[in-house]
Amino acid sequence: MLELRPILSALWQSKTAALLIALQLMLTLTIVSNAALFIHNRQEKIARPTGMAEKDILAVNFSALAKNYEMPAAVDADLALIRSIPSVIEATHSHKIPLSGSGESLSLFLEPNANKGGFSASYFYVGAGVTEALGMELIAGRDFKATDVQVGDHTSRNTLNAVIVTQQFARQLYPDAHAVGKYLYTGNNNQPIKIIGIVARNLGPHLHQAMAGNTVFFPQLMVVDGSASMTYLVRSEPGQLQEVFNQLEGKLRVRDPQRIISLRTLEAYKKRSYRADNTTIEVLATVITLLATIIALGILGLTSFWVSQRRKQIGVRRALGASRRAIARYFLIENLMVAGTGIALGLAAAQLANKVLVMYFNQPALPLPLLLGCALILLVISLGAALSPALRAANISPALATRSV
Amino acid sequence: MLKMHKVRKSFRTDTIETHALRDFNLEVKEGEFIAVTGPSGSGKTTFLNIAGLLEAHSGGQYLLDGDDVSGLNDRQRSRLRNEKIGFIFQGFNLIPDLNLFDNIDVPLRYRGFKASERRRRIDKVLQQVGLAARAKYLPSQLSGGQQQRIAIARALAGEPRFLLADEPTGNLDSLMARQVMELLELVNDWGTTIVMVTHDPDLARRAERNIQIVDGQVADLEYHANPAALSA
Numbered sequence: 001m002l003e004l005r006p007i008l009s010a011l012w013q014s015k016t017a018a019l020l021i022a023l024q025l026m027l028t029l030t031i032v033s034n035a036a037l038f039i040h041n042r043q044e045k046i047a048r049p050t051g052m053a054e055k056d057i058l059a060v061n062f063s064a065l066a067k068n069y070e071m072p073a074a075v076d077a078d079l080a081l082i083r084s085i086p087s088v089i090e091a092t093h094s095h096k097i098p099l100s101g102s103g104e105s106l107s108l109f110l111e112p113n114a115n116k117g118g119f120s121a122s123y124f125y126v127g128a129g130v131t132e133a134l135g136m137e138l139i140a141g142r143d144f145k146a147t148d149v150q151v152g153d154h155t156s157r158n159t160l161n162a163v164i165v166t167q168q169f170a171r172q173l174y175p176d177a178h179a180v181g182k183y184l185y186t187g188n189n190n191q192p193i194k195i196i197g198i199v200a201r202n203l204g205p206h207l208h209q210a211m212a213g214n215t216v217f218f219p220q221l222m223v224v225d226g227s228a229s230m231t232y233l234v235r236s237e238p239g240q241l242q243e244v245f246n247q248l249e250g251k252l253r254v255r256d257p258q259r260i261i262s263l264r265t266l267e268a269y270k271k272r273s274y275r276a277d278n279t280t281i282e283v284l285a286t287v288i289t290l291l292a293t294i295i296a297l298g299i300l301g302l303t304s305f306w307v308s309q310r311r312k313q314i315g316v317r318r319a320l321g322a323s324r325r326a327i328a329r330y331f332l333i334e335n336l337m338v339a340g341t342g343i344a345l346g347l348a349a350a351q352l353a354n355k356v357l358v359m360y361f362n363q364p365a366l367p368l369p370l371l372l373g374c375a376l377i378l379l380v381i382s383l384g385a386a387l388s389p390a391l392r393a394a395n396i397s398p399a400l401a402t403r404s405v
Numbered sequence: 406m407l408k409m410h411k412v413r414k415s416f417r418t419d420t421i422e423t424h425a426l427r428d429f430n431l432e433v434k435e436g437e438f439i440a441v442t443g444p445s446g447s448g449k450t451t452f453l454n455i456a457g458l459l460e461a462h463s464g465g466q467y468l469l470d471g472d473d474v475s476g477l478n479d480r481q482r483s484r485l486r487n488e489k490i491g492f493i494f495q496g497f498n499l500i501p502d503l504n505l506f507d508n509i510d511v512p513l514r515y516r517g518f519k520a521s522e523r524r525r526r527i528d529k530v531l532q533q534v535g536l537a538a539r540a541k542y543l544p545s546q547l548s549g550g551q552q553q554r555i556a557i558a559r560a561l562a563g564e565p566r567f568l569l570a571d572e573p574t575g576n577l578d579s580l581m582a583r584q585v586m587e588l589l590e591l592v593n594d595w596g597t598t599i600v601m602v603t604h605d606p607d608l609a610r611r612a613e614r615n616i617q618i619v620d621g622q623v624a625d626l627e628y629h630a631n632p633a634a635l636s637a
Contacts, residue, residue: 009503013502
């Protein structure tokens, strides 16, 4: 039989300790649930698809040591060499590396010679076969061919005539119409740039910006005066990246030894971009673990204290007919009442704290299932912490009732 | 009511084995009032613990109400204690956090009675011990004698057939001791079997029968033909 009223009476006699634990639980739930929300959002952000097969893509950078380096010829020769490696699916050149945190953006307009009301997007100057080289899903139109690609620099925008855009960006440009075949313009320019393809997704270079996913690709080999650097994006067959990595560096060095070559996977760039998020997750997870440990130790300590303080009383209860199970149940219910009070207060406090975070720190609202999940976990931790002392209490002999100490 | 035949109880440490009870034989009949005396360390408390199912005996046979209690598990022993045996302790052993009503309620809850039945029984025993007006008091608000009367009320609430009292007047002055003793005699008159452990020879003489335990065995049985006359 549940002894709720007598347990409440007993708790009332030790109300300060019980209240402190309840308040500790309230604070813990407030912090843990909001920290868990923070972690959840960061994890969702990290887990969102990039639109590329980054696990199978290598970014190859080189800087030529020779002066007056003949870049277009070198790129053609390098790409031919790279494509000859059996496990390579496709390769292209690019003036920036996706997911790297380093990139450029521009405003595009629906009308010529406009300078207001543009649409912002990150852009890449790339070569033929970019959708295949990045493993992007082409959902409309076509990929760039070699004949689309012009050689130029930043001043060559007024000669661009083709672009591939992401679906996200296309929907912003033309919410109600099919974008392929439509034209865009760079600012203060009347050179029409035809949308020839739409890819499902590409997060671009900047993963943390609100415009991530507004990405466009122009067909141009970027050749900057005074610079002899280039980047290739090379996609291998799934699981063959290491093999391609091993072959590529050596082959490129043999083809032209007068270059500094570095290779890194796109996955590594992604990891670097999310490093701060991952660190935040680790710190918050540590805080949550510490808080859960502290609350567990607090409950363990308090319940152990109550058990040791009431040894005689437990013996008397046993003598009066309490079974071991009844004694264990008594302490678990007592703990449940304290933990339940703290968690009930915590549910309200967590939502209040979240409202402040939403209002002043632009954080998302705390979903009820997440809050209830945290509450349930804390309740289980509380009961788990009380279990050992409760079982110890259950093993107290009823003969203790007749002892004088 | 209670029959012990060659009951043994020994405690063992790494190096020493102590025999608290050795071939202990005793029979207590229904409705008897027995006083158990003996020097310290003679085995009185061990006898009380075994008789009250607070401890298991090491050997021999113990029949309570005709049933052999050897081999009962914790749950069965707890239920038997709760239903058949009432305890009165020297230090009263009331639960300090609970008021008098709730203290008396403790064994009744373990018995599984409904709230209305528990209340009826508690009201009745509080009347019997003359403390009905103080049901909401905490034990610390009562005198020693009053606390022991509540302890007796707690023992009686379950209407046990067998009452075990461990030095029930040991912590009381003579006036209060006499009141408690009179209450126990009244309870015995209602038909409850009482076994009382005491150091006090005057109290022991008021029982029907006096058993002296020495070195874990019954050393002497003394019968009082008319215990009521002694208490007069």
